[in-house]
Structures are given as C-alpha cells and as structure tokens.
Amino acid sequence: MKITALRTFILHVPVTRGGIADSLHSLTHWGAPGVMIETDAGITGYGYSGTHAHLASDRLITQCIETCLAEVVLGRNPLEVTALWRAMERFPPIQWVGRGGITQLAIGAIDVALWDIKAKAASQPLWQHLGGRARSIRAYNSDGGWMNWPIETLVSDCRKLVEEDGFTGLKLKVGHDLLSDDIRRLEAVRDAIGEAPTLAVDANGRMDLPTAIRFGRAMQDNDVLWFEEPLWYDDVASHKRLAESIATPIALGEQLYLPHNFQTFFDAGALHFAQPDVARLGGVTPWLQVADMALNRGLPVVSHVGDMMQTHIHTAIGHPACTMLEYIPWMQDCFVEPATVEDGYFLVPQEPGAGTTLRPDALERFGVP
Numbered sequence: 495m496k497i498t499a500l501r502t503f504i505l506h507v508p509v510t511r512g513g514i515a516d517s518l519h520s521l522t523h524w525g526a527p528g529v530m531i532e533t534d535a536g537i538t539g540y541g542y543s544g545t546h547a548h549l550a551s552d553r554l555i556t557q558c559i560e561t562c563l564a565e566v567v568l569g570r571n572p573l574e575v576t577a578l579w580r581a582m583e584r585f586p587p588i589q590w591v592g593r594g595g596i597t598q599l600a601i602g603a604i605d606v607a608l609w610d611i612k613a614k615a616a617s618q619p620l621w622q623h624l625g626g627r628a629r630s631i632r633a634y635n636s637d638g639g640w641m642n643w644p645i646e647t648l649v650s651d652c653r654k655l656v657e658e659d660g661f662t663g664l665k666l667k668v669g670h671d672l673l674s675d676d677i678r679r680l681e682a683v684r685d686a687i688g689e690a691p692t693l694a695v696d697a698n699g700r701m702d703l704p705t706a707i708r709f710g711r712a713m714q715d716n717d718v719l720w721f722e723e724p725l726w727y728d729d730v731a732s733h734k735r736l737a738e739s740i741a742t743p744i745a746l747g748e749q750l751y752l753p754h755n756f757q758t759f760f761d762a763g764a765l766h767f768a769q770p771d772v773a774r775l776g777g778v779t780p781w782l783q784v785a786d787m788a789l790n791r792g793l794p795v796v797s798h799v800g801d802m803m804q805t806h807i808h809t810a811i812g813h814p815a816c817t818m819l820e821y822i823p824w825m826q827d828c829f830v831e832p833a834t835v836e837d838g839y840f841l842v843p844q845e846p847g848a849g850t851t852l853r854p855d856a857l858e859r860f861g862v863p
Contacts, residue, residue, distance in 0.1 A: 517669025605777020
C-alpha cells in the first residue's frame with residue numbers, strides 16, 4: 495500500500511451556549527485543522543488536531559502538513575506508522591524549527607490518520623488493533639464547569655449532568671482573581687451533586703504556588719479527585735513542591751508536547767494523573783510511549799480530550815493504564831461514529847479505524863477556507 499495524496503481541511507464548530515471560558519481562554523468555536531490521507535488501496539485515513547479556532551494559526555498547521563510534511567510521507571507505506579512518525583519527528587528542517595507547537599500538531603494529525611488507515615486495513619476498530627479488549631470506560635463531563643457560567647447556572651448544570659444525564663464524574667474550572675470565588679463555587683457544586691460523584695478541578699496554569707497551596711485545604715474538604723494544571727505548564731520544580739504540600743493529586747499533560755516532558759514530571763514526583771493528548775504530543779504513536787511510562791510507574795492515564803475523544807476512546811480501551819476519559823460533546827455532529835456516553839460510560843466503538851472518519855456533510859457545515 496502507498497500514500498498517494500494528502501488533503502487538508504479546517505473545521506470550526508460552535509461550543510456550548512455560544513461561548514465558554516476557563517482561567518486563561520475564551521472561545522466561541524473549537525477548531526479542528528486536519529488531513530485526509532489517500533492510498534492506492536482505496537482506504538482514506540482521517541486525522542485532526544484541536545485548537546481554539548484561530549484561523550490564522552489553524553492555517554499554519556495545515557500549511558505545515560501540505561508544504562513540509564507531505565514530502566516525508568508521500569509514496570510511503572502507511573502501515574509503517576512508527577517509522578513514518580519517526581521520519582516526521584526527525585525530519586531535519588522540521589526538527590530545527592519545531593520540536594513542539596505547530597509542527598507537533600501537524601505531525602499528530604498525520605499520525606492519527608495513519609493509525610486510522612492501519613486499523614481500517616485490518617478491519618478493526620483502533621482499540622482492538624492496539625490489542626485491547628472491549629471494556630467500559632467511565633466518562634467524566636467537563637462541559638458544565640466553565641468559569642463564565644454564573645454560579646446558579648454552574649450548579650444547575652452540574653446537578654443535571656449527574657441526576658439526569660447519568661455522569662458519575664465532573665470537572666470544574668477554577669482560577670478566579672479571588673481564591674474565595676473558586677472555593678465558593680467548588681463548595682456549591684459539591685453540595686449540589688452529593689458525595690458520590692468524582693469531582694476534579696482545573697486551573698489551566700493560572701495559579702501561583704502560594705495560591706495553589708492555600709487552595710489545597712478546600713480541595714481536601716470537598717474530596718477533589720485531582721488538581722489539573724495548577725501552575726504554569728513547564729514549571730516542574732513548583733509542581734513538585736505543590737505535590738509535596740497538598741493531599742490532592744496533580745494532573746497535567748495537555749500542554750506537554752514531547753514524551754520526555756512527561757518523563758521529567760514523572761521522575762520529579764510532580765504528576766499523578768497523566769493527561770497526554772494525541773494532538774499536541776504528535777499522535778497515537780507518542781501517546782502510547784507516555785501511557786507505557788505511566789503504567790510502569792503505577793500511575794493512571796486520563797487523556798486530555800479537547801474534543802479529541804474520538805481517538806482517545808480507542809486509546810483508552812486499548813491501554814491498561816486507562817479507566818476514565820473526559821467527555822466534551824462539541825464535535826459529535828462531525829463524525830460517522832461519534833463517541834457516545836450512556837449511563838456514565840462510553841459505548842465501545844465498532845467501526846474499523848480511529849473514529850475520525852468525517853460525515854459527508856461535516857465540511858459543508860463546519861468547514862472554513
């Protein structure tokens with residue numbers, strides 16, 4: 495089999511209620527710059543990344559695919575996924591200007607598309623192709639805890655997600671200017687949903703170390719499952735000090751672009767829940783490296799979704815370090831087999847591939863030039 499063509503696309507999909515916010519970001523759409531890889535066997539692979547729908551930077555990702563990486567993979571056998579990932583990652587011009595950021599997002603989209611082809615060629619869903627067995631993955635919902643919701647809406651949404659929609663886990667955004675606001679919202683949500691559901695919090699890198707330590711008591715009192723991205727993403731030493739100072743476990747990974755970045759946090763004892771993202775890491779291939787690192791250290795993997803759950807549900811089922819996955823519903827209308835939750839658990843995908851095959855009308859409805 496040979497790769498015959500790469501065709502890029504960009505999707506911009508509306509988010510909940512027309513706009514959401516965390517401690518650092520506000521957005522109205524979720525972006526998915528991606529690629530369709532065609533082969534001489536008639537199999538097409540789909541891969542995409544996850545962005546804040548900033549068109550100029552989305553175009554940089556697709557341009558990187560078209561003008562820099564296409565030459566590395568065109569004419570090659572798409573089943574040689576690991577070799578192709580290494581060829582892209584070590585392609586000297588890309589390595590010189592990349593090793594993270596836009597180039598990694600571009601590599602990730604291609605790598606996901608290659609795994610999609612590989613699983614389709616085997617007539618297997620990716621989770622099975624990775625050697626996994628069909629099993630239930632618990633879903634936690636992140637789409638009810640945004641910082642721009644008034645506290646009344648926040649509490650109402652979280653209660654509905656548990657009592658009506660059947661979720662047994664939620665995540666709340668924190669990082670207000672006043673720590674008292676975060677504590678008040680955390681306590682209100684815990685009171686609303688009761689003791690049984692798991693509740694995580696996510697600061698998106700906004701807090702400084704003293705504030706994060708002060709927040710530790712409130713998290714412990716409200717049985718918080720993990721404290722996600724409490725500090726600036728690359729500050730290993732401060733995460734280590736925080737982990738030694740509070741009882742709540744630390745989760746992070748969505749802003750780490752290389753497997754070695756995870757290794758540094760692991761070795762420092764600064765990370766308890768690993769959250770690798772196939773988009774930022776550069777695909778399924780390095781995701782598996784990080785998941786193995788975590789497994790070997792006895793640590794769980796709960797992938798950052800950023801609405802990459804189409805592929806992350808496959809990697810979660812396929813890897814023994816995973817038992818739980820984030821749920822964000824924004825892109826469900828884009829895919830032939832959207833990731834779906836019933837009674838708090840993801841349904842096991844059945845279609846061959848990585849779950850990324852676009853619906854015929856997706857580009858018409860959500861595509862941008």
